[in-house]
Amino acid sequence: MRTNLTKRDLINSIYMQIGFSKKISENLIDDFLLTIIESLKKENKLKISNFGTFSIRNKKSRIGRNPLTKEKKVISDRNVVLFKASKEFKDLVNSKDDL
Numbered sequence: 001m002r003t004n005l006t007k008r009d010l011i012n013s014i015y016m017q018i019g020f021s022k023k024i025s026e027n028l029i030d031d032f033l034l035t036i037i038e039s040l041k042k043e044n045k046l047k048i049s050n051f052g053t054f055s056i057r058n059k060k061s062r063i064g065r066n067p068l069t070k071e072k073k074v075i076s077d078r079n080v081v082l083f084k085a086s087k088e089f090k091d092l093v094n095s096k097d098d099l
Helices: 007-018 022-043 087-094
Strands: 045-048 052-059 062-065 072-075 078-085
Touching: 007 022, 022 045, 022 052, 078 087
Parallel strands: none
Antiparallel strands: 045 052, 052 078, 062 072
16 A cells, blocks of 8 residues: 655654744755755765665656557656665664564
């Protein structure tokens, strides 16, 4: 089953657990995400210890087709973000203990 975690959920979690106001919590999340984005744009790679590594890979343009209409189109080249979980993160996810 898929569960979506929204930015609002993160803000409420910080508000409830730490006690910061919702505005400060929102600024904290915004700054954190902006730091990740800026670092990826500048360095093309970002490692967060005990969590994982984000990297950017360039995908070349290619021919794709609409499976419904069989129409062929060119898919333009673009950058995609990859994430590789660290061993510690994988161990936490696979542990039988509750967090």
